[in-house]
Every structure is written in C-alpha cells, then in structure tokens.
Amino acid sequence: MASATPAAETNTMPARRVLIAGVGYLNLRDLSIGPVLVDQLAALPWPPGVEVEDLSYGPVGVVHSLREASPRYDRLVVVAGVQRSYAPGTVSCYRWDGQLPGPGEIQARVEEALTGVIDLDNLLIVTKYFGALPDEVIVVEVEPEDTEWGEAFSERIAAMVGELVTLARAQALAEPGSGIVHGHAALGGLRFRNGQ
Amino acid sequence: MCFKNLPVEFDENGKPYLKEGVADPYSTSNRAAGAAMRELSDDQIRDLLARNGHIRNVDFDPVTRVAGALAFHAVADLDQRRVIAGNSMATLFRGYEVIMLGREPLDAIFITSRACGVCGGVHATCSALAMEMAFPVQPPPLGVVVRNMLLAMEFLYDHPLHLFLLAGPDYSQLIVEATNPEVWERAQRTPAANADLHGYGTIAALMEDMNPLTGKLYVEALHMTRVAREAYVLLGAKYPHPQTIVPGGISVTVTMTTMNELYNRLAQFFDYSKKTAAIWDDLTEFFYDANPAYKQVGARAKSMIDLGIWDDPDAYDATYKNCDAWGDRRWATPGAIIDGELRTTSLQAINLGFEEFVEHSYYENWAGTNFATDPAGGPLSPYHPWNKETIPKPTGQNWKEKYSWSTSPRWDRTVVEAGAYARLWNTAAAQKLPPSRFLQSTGHSLKISMPRAVLPELEMEWHIPDVWNAFERNRARAYCIAYTTAVALDNWMKAQELLKSGETKVSTRFEVPRKGQQIGVGFWGAGRGWLAHHVVMENGAVTNYQITTPSTINASPRDPWGNPGPYEEAVMNTPILETFDGPENYKGIDILRTIRSFDPCMPCTTHILANDRLITREVNTCACGVD
Numbered sequence: 173m174a175s176a177t178p179a180a181e182t183n184t185m186p187a188r189r190v191l192i193a194g195v196g197y198l199n200l201r202d203l204s205i206g207p208v209l210v211d212q213l214a215a216l217p218w219p220p221g222v223e224v225e226d227l228s229y230g231p232v233g234v235v236h237s238l239r240e241a242s243p244r245y246d247r248l249v250v251v252a253g254v255q256r257s258y259a260p261g262t263v264s265c266y267r268w269d270g271q272l273p274g275p276g277e278i279q280a281r282v283e284e285a286l287t288g289v290i291d292l293d294n295l296l297i298v299t300k301y302f303g304a305l306p307d308e309v310i311v312v313e314v315e316p317e318d319t320e321w322g323e324a325f326s327e328r329i330a331a332m333v334g335e336l337v338t339l340a341r342a343q344a345l346a347e348p349g350s351g352i353v354h355g356h357a358a359l360g361g362l363r364f365r366n367g368q
Numbered sequence: 369m370c371f372k373n374l375p376v377e378f379d380e381n382g383k384p385y386l387k388e389g390v391a392d393p394y395s396t397s398n399r400a401a402g403a404a405m406r407e408l409s410d411d412q413i414r415d416l417l418a419r420n421g422h423i424r425n426v427d428f429d430p431v432t433r434v435a436g437a438l439a440f441h442a443v444a445d446l447d448q449r450r451v452i453a454g455n456s457m458a459t460l461f462r463g464y465e466v467i468m469l470g471r472e473p474l475d476a477i478f479i480t481s482r483a484c485g486v487c488g489g490v491h492a493t494c495s496a497l498a499m500e501m502a503f504p505v506q507p508p509p510l511g512v513v514v515r516n517m518l519l520a521m522e523f524l525y526d527h528p529l530h531l532f533l534l535a536g537p538d539y540s541q542l543i544v545e546a547t548n549p550e551v552w553e554r555a556q557r558t559p560a561a562n563a564d565l566h567g568y569g570t571i572a573a574l575m576e577d578m579n580p581l582t583g584k585l586y587v588e589a590l591h592m593t594r595v596a597r598e599a600y601v602l603l604g605a606k607y608p609h610p611q612t613i614v615p616g617g618i619s620v621t622v623t624m625t626t627m628n629e630l631y632n633r634l635a636q637f638f639d640y641s642k643k644t645a646a647i648w649d650d651l652t653e654f655f656y657d658a659n660p661a662y663k664q665v666g667a668r669a670k671s672m673i674d675l676g677i678w679d680d681p682d683a684y685d686a687t688y689k690n691c692d693a694w695g696d697r698r699w700a701t702p703g704a705i706i707d708g709e710l711r712t713t714s715l716q717a718i719n720l721g722f723e724e725f726v727e728h729s730y731y732e733n734w735a736g737t738n739f740a741t742d743p744a745g746g747p748l749s750p751y752h753p754w755n756k757e758t759i760p761k762p763t764g765q766n767w768k769e770k771y772s773w774s775t776s777p778r779w780d781r782t783v784v785e786a787g788a789y790a791r792l793w794n795t796a797a798a799q800k801l802p803p804s805r806f807l808q809s810t811g812h813s814l815k816i817s818m819p820r821a822v823l824p825e826l827e828m829e830w831h832i833p834d835v836w837n838a839f840e841r842n843r844a845r846a847y848c849i850a851y852t853t854a855v856a857l858d859n860w861m862k863a864q865e866l867l868k869s870g871e872t873k874v875s876t877r878f879e880v881p882r883k884g885q886q887i888g889v890g891f892w893g894a895g896r897g898w899l900a901h902h903v904v905m906e907n908g909a910v911t912n913y914q915i916t917t918p919s920t921i922n923a924s925p926r927d928p929w930g931n932p933g934p935y936e937e938a939v940m941n942t943p944i945l946e947t948f949d950g951p952e953n954y955k956g957i958d959i960l961r962t963i964r965s966f967d968p969c970m971p972c973t974t975h976i977l978a979n980d981r982l983i984t985r986e987v988n989t990c991a992c993g994v995d
Binding site for chain 2: 230233236275278283286287288290301
C-alpha cells in the first residue's frame with residue numbers, strides 16, 4: 173500500500189482514514205485505467221490518513237484487508253474502467269448507494285471473486301456484503317474506448333488521465349459528507365450520478 | 369506392461385524404445401475406435417427431440433460455480449432418466465503458448481503465472497522447474513523445501529474453496545431440498561456418524577451450514593482461505609502472481625521467525641482437516657444409503673494421471689535423465705492409473721505416453737516432429753507437447769467435428785482424468801513416500817496422522833475406493849486437506865533442520881544459455897491436479913511453450929477415436945435422480961454435481977491473435993484451463 177505520508181510516520185493518528193484505489197486487470201488498455209492510475213496517485217503528496225492502493229488482488233482478499241484496517245477507513249475512492257455502454261470516454265463519478273442485489277446474485281459475485289474475476293461490481297458487492305466497506309464509497313468510472321490487449325490507453329482516454337487523477341484526488345480530499353466534488357468540466361462527458 | 373496402445377517397450381535396463389516393425393508407430397489409425405459408449409448421431413437426436421417431449425436439450429452455458437468459461441451441452445431422456453449425449457465446451461481461447469513465442473525465458477515465470485488468477489503460484493513454479501531443467505540449475509535443499517511449503521499453502525486455499533464454496537453448495541440444504549425433497553427429509557432424521565469430529569448431530573444440520581453465503585461451513589471456508597493465503601505470503605511475499613519464484617530456488621530470505629509465523633497458520637488446519645474429512649465421509653455415505661444409484665453420479669473408469677509434487681530436497685537435481693529417481697521420492701508419487709491399475713510411477717514414461725489431439729478442437733493439426741526422442745533417448749510422439757504447435761483455427765460449432773478450445777490430452781491413447789485425488793491415489797498405491805512422520809502409504813490406503821490441536825491427535829485413513837464417482841472425488845479432495853497439511857508439516861520440520869544446521873541458502877546462481885537449443889519440462893501440479901509446462905529454447909529465446917492443466921485434460925472433447933473426454937463420459941454415465949414434476953422444473957443437479965466434482969478451472973482473461981484470426985477478448989476469470 174502506497175502512502176506519501178503514512179500515519180505511522182506522523183506519530184499521530186489522523187482524524188480520518190481515506191483509501192484511494194484502483195481496480196481492474198492490467199494490459200487491457202482503457203479497462204486498466206484503475207490500476208494504472210494508482211501509480212500516478214501514489215506519486216502525489218497526500219495528507220496524513222490518505223492511502224493509495226491497487227485493490228486488484230481479488231475481492232475476497234480485499235474484504236480481509238479492509239476488515240482488519242485499524243482504524244477502519246472512513247472513505248473509499250475507487251477508480252475503474254467499466255463497460256456500461258455509455259459513449260467512450262464518459263466519466264461517471266458517484267457515491268455508491270450500497271444497495272445489494274438478491275442473495276443469488278451476491279453468491280454469483282462471490283463465486284466469480286473466488287475464481288479470479290476482478291472488476292468493480294464484484295468488488296463493491298462482495299466487500300459490502302461482508303461488511304468491509306467504509307460508509308462513504310465514491311466511484312470514478314471511465315467508459316473505455318479500446319478494450320483490446322495491450323498496455324497503452326486509447327488516445328481519448330490517454331488525454332484524460334491528468335484530469336482523472338485530479339478528479340479522484342478531489343474526491344479523496346473532500347470534507348466528510350461533502351458528496352461528489354464537481355468542477356471538472358474539462359472531462360468530456362462527465363456524469364455525476366445519484367443526483368449529485 | 370506400461371503401454372498397451374502406444375508401440376513403446378522397455379529394454380532390460382528399463383530404457384524405453386519404439387517397438388520394431390510398426391510402419392507408422394504414432395498413426396492415429398493404429399488404435400481401433402475405443403468408444404465404449406453407444407452414441408447417437410445428430411440426426412437421431414434431432415429426431416428424438418422432435419418426437420418426444422421428454423427428451424430435452426439441457427444446456428449449461430456457462431456452467432456456474434466453476435472458474436472460467438465452461439459450457440456443457442447434454443441431451444437428457446427425462447423418462448428413462450439418463451443422459452444420451454454430452455459435449456464439454458471450453459468456450460475461450462487462452463493463448464499463452466502463442467504469447468510466449470520468442471520471449472526471454474525468464475519472463476515465462478511471470479507471464480504464465482497469469483494463466484490463472486487463482487493458482488498463479490503453481491504456474492510460476494512449474495515454469496521455474498522447466499527453466500531450471502533447461503538451463504540447467506539445481507536449487508539448494510532449503511529452496512526446494514520452501515517451494516514445497518508454498519505449494520502446500522496454495523492447496524490449502526484451493527481445497528476448502530472447492531469443498532465448501534464451489535462444489536459444496538450442491539450438497540447444501542437449499543439445493544438438496546429443492547432438487548430431492550425426499551433426500552432432505554431423510555437427512556433430517558439421519559444422525560451424522562462423525563458428530564464427535566464435526567459437531568453436527570444430523571446430516572440436515574450439516575447441510576444447513578453448507579448453504580451459500582449464510583452457512584457456517586461456507587463462511588468458515590472463506591476464512592480458511594485467508595489463513596492459507598497469509599501463510600503463503602509470509603514465505604512467498606506476494607499473492608497472486610508471486611515474484612519470488614525463480615529457477616534454482618526462491619528469492620526470499622527465510623528465518624526461524626518466518627517459519628514460526630507460518631506454523632501458526634498451518635496449525636489451524638490440524639482440526640480443520642479432521643473435521644472436513646469427517647463431513648465428506650458422512651455426506652458421501654448418507655447419499656449412498658439414501659439411494660445407491662448415487663454411486664453412478666459422475667462415475668467413470670478409474671483412470672487418472674498425475675505428475676507428482678513436493679520434491680525431496682535430497683533427491684531432486686532438476687535433470688530429466690534422473691527424473692524417475694527424484695520423481696519416486698516426491699511426497700506425492702507420480703503415476704498413471706488405468707482401470708484401477710497403477711501402470712507406472714516413472715515420470716519419463718508418463719511424459720512419453722502423453723499426447724494432445726485436436727481433431728475436435730478449434731486448432732489445426734501441426735506438421736512435423738521436432739524431437740523424435742526425449743532428452744533421455746525415449747521415443748517421443750509427434751503429438752507430444754514438445755512437438756506441438758498451437759495453431760488456433762476458430763470455426764463453427766459442430767458436435768461431430770470441432771466444438772471446444774480444449775485439446776484432447778490422452779495417456780497411452782486412453783482417456784484419463786486429473787485431480788488432487790489422483791495424487792492421493794498414486795501415493796496410496798505406490799508405497800514410495802519419502803520418510804514421513806505423518807504419512808504412511810499402505811498400497812490400498814494413505815494413513816495420515818494429524819496432530820492434536822483442540823481435537824485430539826487423529827489417525828486418518830483414506831482408502832482407495834471401490835467405486836469412482838462425483839462423491840468419491842469430493843471425499844478424496846477433503847482428505848487432501850489433511851494430506852497437504854501433513855506434507856507441509858514434514859517440510860516445515862525439514863526446514864527447521866536446515867536452518868539449525870546453517871543451510872540457509874535458498875537459491876543457486878545461474879546463467880540463461882544464449883546459444884544452442886535447450887529443452888525442459890516442469891512436472892508439477894495445481895490444486896486441481898496435473899500441471900506441466902514444456903519449453904524449448906533456442907539462442908536464448910523461447911521457441912515453443914506448452915502448458916497442460918488439469919482442466920485441459922478433464923474438459924477435453926472427443927479424441928480421434930471418438931472417446932469422450934472425462935466430463936463428457938462422466939455425465940453420460942450419470943443417472944437422473946433429481947425429483948421434478950415436469951421437464952420445465954428440471955434443474956440438472958446430478959449433471960452439475962458431476963461436472964463440479966472435477967473442480968473445473970477454465971480459460972479466460974484476454975486473448976487475441978493479431979492477424980485475421982481474431983478470436984475473442986473477454987475479461988473473465990481464472991485462466992487455468994485450456995489452450
């Protein structure tokens with residue numbers, strides 16, 4: 173877990189703990205925006221209490237990790253490339269409402285998680301079901317343009333990386349209960365969901 | 369006799385040679401079609417479907433609660449309560465063999481680890497074994513011992529996962545009550561024989577705790593997977609896809625502190641293994657008593673294959689020429705069992721007898737033979753992985769022609785299955801275990817002394833079964849937790865001895881050869897059984913890389929002689945015991961129990977060929993399966 177200013181070094185417990193994370197597979201171009209952004213986010217200076225981590229190691233493992241965090245995180249900001257059939261490059265930034273599907277669907281997501289599937293939806297569902305998520309979960313989703321095998325982003329997504337870092341950082345640093353931080357009109361097709 | 373179909377014999381020194389006078393020794397027309405099962409033609413099936421409402425196409429696409437992309441097509445006669453046709457389909461192309469071509473050999477460890485999101489460590493290790501044979505380099509004793517423990521920790525993750533999270537729900541109250549209410553009713557009044565070990569008074573109470581998400585056994589298994597992962601990471605530093613696996617050993621420092629921390633996790637499996645074996649003993653016997661026809665669910669020939677695992681540090685030298693000697697000293701003995709007979713424990717013979725066919729797979733046959741013999745001079749089939757070329761050729765699905773991305777691996781041209789149970793069976797039958805404080809092979813069973821924890825010390829014994837079916841696969845898998853724990857304990861003690869004596873070296877320096885041709889193979893195993901990586905290098909680059917996994921073997925389509933693969937055969941042998949009012953209520957639980965008993969792990973992640981044969985690209989799941 174990367175943290176520019178880990179709490180341990182400050183000798184004081186930060187007032188709040190925030191985890192800013194990416195999730196997804198590597199080498200799937202735009203779909204890999206989450207884990208790739210983690211490296212850039214980790215290189216930024218952060219105030220005490222903000223940590224950066226790639227959560228692409230399997231939702232069940234993430235459950236274990238988040239549950240043993242002491243103190244527990246107050247906020248999770250998670251970045252991912254997700255195909256939702258929006259226009260490529262659409263960014264959806266929202267506070268997840270934590271609504272879980274029925275037991276059958278949850279079980280299906282757990283099965284996926286246990287057999288290696290790594291994506292935003294099963295991460296949220298599995299960690300929520302097992303009581304590992306903090307109260308505030310802010311999602312930054314990017315609709316990919318190019319999902320083929322390879323390291324490089326599409327031109328469209330590559331041009332957005334700087335703004336995405338800024339957007340994700342703003343969500344991590346926002347005051348408690350302030351909801352989604354707006355003001356990123358430079359991102360084409362930015363959507364704020366849940367009425368935010 | 370080792371081989372009955374391949375024209376390979378052995379001289380007085382045990383050296384294999386090709387039988388003289390066979391004009392085309394590896395021709396696929398040399399073996400008569402061995403399909404023991406009467407199969408109907410497509411036209412016959414269509415006619416039956418049209419004329420009879422009780423004959424149903426039953427498609428499981430995808431088969432859920434398995435890792436990756438597996439579909440199964442069955443035709444069931446619901447009046448006669450039997451399956452009359454079955455086809456196993458690996459629905460995605462994996463392509464690691466293509467990805468590896470021309471690459472730096474050391475990259476193989478890290479690239480092929482990604483073949484599986486669940487068991488990447490076994491692929492990394494298997495690749496390292498192949499490299500250390502090709503280079504060559506021999507790891508020091510502690511490097512071998514730590515590798516053994518890492519493998520055991522991976523398995524202690526896999527086994528509970530299979531038993532309670534993937535296959536287990538098929539035996540839970542929710543499923544049993546819905547599919548066989550009469551069995552559930554019986555479970556409520558049936559006391560559990562091993563209540564003193566697992567704490568459940570009745571079979572019904574046990575089944576209730578196997579319910580997904582809420583059952584205590586389900587939740588406990590999730591927890592135990594964490595314990596096993598912690599233990600792995602203590603030694604291996606990272607999972608999935610450890611970065612510490614190298615040819616010639618491992619790249620971590622091992623101390624007494626590390627070993628003690630690992631022991632704290634390992635000890636949690638002492639009682640868990642007793643309890644789990646007791647649970648699956650009780651479940652299995654209960655179903656047999658409820659209806660003896662359950663012995664036919666998932667039944668097929670007692671034919672299986674395994675390469676063995678867990679090397680004796682005093683025997684393993686990483687060479688092919690000595691592979692029979694060090695193979696025989698493994699804590700899991702290599703072996704090929706045909707119709708219940710242990711034909712051989714020779715790694716060389718297992719390797720020579722192994723072939724892959726693509727008549728019913730989305731690949732082209734390859735031409736030519738790069739290697740007429742193995743490095744020890746034994747005759748090698750043109751269909752052997754060292755001679756194989758992966759040439760994807762997607763076409764339309766046709767049950768009589770091509771319908772799967774899995775190839776058809778066969779041993780001695782016989783259908784064999786792979787699984788953790790195969791290593792248990794080989795080890796029990798062969799009586800070749802290295803000195804062990806906790807294990808004893810009797811020839812007909814494996815005795816496991818499980819130390820005291822909260823429960824007292826227990827002498828457990830897995831017996832080679834009289835019948836072979838879905839229940840016995842799961843029961844054996846349950847005993848594999850105890851078996852694995854015992855092996856880990858033996859190796860933990862060996863590590864202590866080495867550390868105490870100052871033998872702390874965990875790796876040997878090596879050079880990657882940059883000139884000439886080298887050949888190697890990793891003989892290893894995944895939680896689900898057999899795992900082999902065959903590599904050929906030339907002038908410092910990989911020129912052929914072939915991975916065969918347990919699911920490649922088990923999910924295989926028909927072979928050139930029409931023999932169905934293990935899933936297909938087992939499903940077609942399965943009676944339909946489910947209770948249902950009409951075809952619309954039929955859920956196919958007996959078929960699903962059969963398929964899941966093999967613990968399928970199929971291909972996935974992302975796959976692409978950068979030419980006109982663009983195949984597919986999926987972000988999916990565990991890639992441990994097939995080509």
